[in-house]
Amino acid sequence: xxxxxxxxxxxxxxxxxxxxxxxxxxxxxxxxxxxxxxxxxxxxxxxxxxxxxxxxxxxxxxxxxxxxxxxxxxxxxxxxxxxxxxxxxxxxxxxxxxxxxxxxxxxxxxxxxxxxxxxxxxxxxxxxxxxxxxxxxxxxxxxxxxxxxxxxxxxxxxxxxxxxxxxxxxxxxxxxxxxxxxxxxxxxxxxxxxxxxxxxxxxxxxxxxxxxxxxxxxxxxxxxxxxxxxxxxxxxxxxxxxxxxxxxxxxxxx
Numbered sequence: 648x649x650x651x652x653x654x655x656x657x658x659x660x661x662x663x664x665x666x667x668x669x670x671x672x673x674x675x676x677x678x679x680x681x682x683x684x685x686x687x688x689x690x691x692x693x694x695x696x697x698x699x700x701x702x703x704x705x706x707x708x709x710x711x712x713x714x715x716x717x718x719x720x721x722x723x724x725x726x727x728x729x730x731x732x733x734x735x736x737x738x739x740x741x742x743x744x745x746x747x748x749x750x751x752x753x754x755x756x757x758x759x760x761x762x763x764x765x766x767x768x769x770x771x772x773x774x775x776x777x778x779x780x781x782x783x784x785x786x787x788x789x790x791x792x793x794x795x796x797x798x799x800x801x802x803x804x805x806x807x808x809x810x811x812x813x814x815x816x817x818x819x820x821x822x823x824x825x826x827x828x829x830x831x832x833x834x835x836x837x838x839x840x841x842x843x844x845x846x847x848x849x850x851x852x853x854x855x856x857x858x859x860x861x862x863x864x865x866x867x868x869x870x871x872x873x874x875x876x877x878x879x880x881x882x883x884x885x886x887x888x889x890x891x892x893x894x895x896x897x898x899x900x901x
Contacts, residue, residue, distance in 0.1 A: 652678070656748065660702050668864035674702060680861040681705040681770040685758070685786055687734040688712070689841065690776035690800050692724035693850035694857070699742040699749055701858055706742065707770055709754035710734040721843035760785070768793045772860055774853055775799045780826075787822035790814060791896045796867075797822065798856045800849040804839050807849040807875035810887065811856050811868040814896060819869045820887050823895040845877045 652674060657664065664674050680703050684691050687710040698706060712734050714725045722734075729737040735753045742751055758766055767773055767789040775786045775797060783799065790797040796813040799822055813819045852873070859865040874883040891897050 650675075656702065659746075659748070663701060669862055673862035673864060676862050677702050677858065678704045680772070681707065682857060682861070683707040683709065683766055683770040683773045684776055685709045685773065685782065686776035686778060687722075687724065687738045688718060688776065688778060689721040689843070689846035690802065690850040690853065691738075691774075692722045693847050694774050694776055694854045695738055695742060696724055696745065697851060697854035698857060699746045701854075702746070702749065703857075703861060705750040705752065705770075707752040707754065707766060708735050708738050708742075709758055709766065710738075711755060711757040721841065721846045723843075723847065758785075760789075763789045764792065767795055770795065772857055773797050774857055775822075776850065776853070783822055783826070787812065788895050791821050796860055798853045798860070800853040802846045802849045802875075803841050805842055805845060805877040807845055807877065809849055809852050809856070809868060809873040809875070810871065811860070813860075813867070813869050816869060818889060820889040821893060821896040824890040824893045825872065825887050827890075827893065827895070842877055845875065848875065848877075 660674050663669050664671060682698060682703050684695050684706060687695060687708060695706065714729045714732050714734055714737050716730055718725060719727065724741045725737045733755055735755045739751055739753060754766060763785055773786060773790050773795055775783055777783055787797060791814045794814050796811060798811050801808045812821045814821065856867055859867055870887055872885045872887050
């Protein structure tokens with residue numbers, strides 16, 4: 648679809664193109680890619696900024712919330728003059744200023760089952776940057792149904808988690824395999840608090856995983872759960888297996 652890079656693009660992405668794992672071919676793959684970011688807060692801010700900066704050709708931005716003063720401690724894409732504005736509009740302005748060469752698509756309303764299915768089917772990859780269990784479950788189900796890889800991140804207090812669920816791979820678990828029996832009454836950041844740089848760290852890692860999947864390099868976090876302990880500055884990794892009896896991806900789905 649995109650056969651070449653302009654001189655401006657070659658210069659804009661030069662430090663990335665210098666990586667042998669990316670090169671011109673990988674940059675062209677990014678230019679031809681579409682990604683959906685669900686949630687434009689603490690995780691979605693670094694995700695959107697880094698994917699836009701890296702030249703992912705089309706970013707679909709989904710959030711029904713508005714910018715509040717208490718967001719600004721961690722949601723670094725938004726600013727004080729943007730308080731009261733929709734997060735989608737705030738993000739559109741920020742990304743257009745950062746990289747005017749990419750296309751941006753807005754989803755300002757909460758995505759229901761039908762609109763979520765359509766939004767997921769319209770992209771190559773989904774990043775779950777939401778802050779609640781119900782949305783994560785809905786996004787996961789849509790990704791399994793559409794066969795789209797899902798980069799999932801979460802952070803609360805001083806703990807972060809990250810994994811990649813890729814329904815194109817027969818050995819990959821889905822979000823429900825791992826968290827399906829989790830608590831509906833999980834705490835939110837507004838109740839438990841969260842450190843801003845930790846959310847930035849998880850979001851940056853989500854962006855990196857997305858670039859690897861879209862450009863086709865490295866080893867994604869499929870079948871692995873990365874646990875981040877910000878208090879002790881420690882990273883741990885757990886192997887996670889697909890649940891053959893999973894209500895979402897089981898029953899013969901491969």
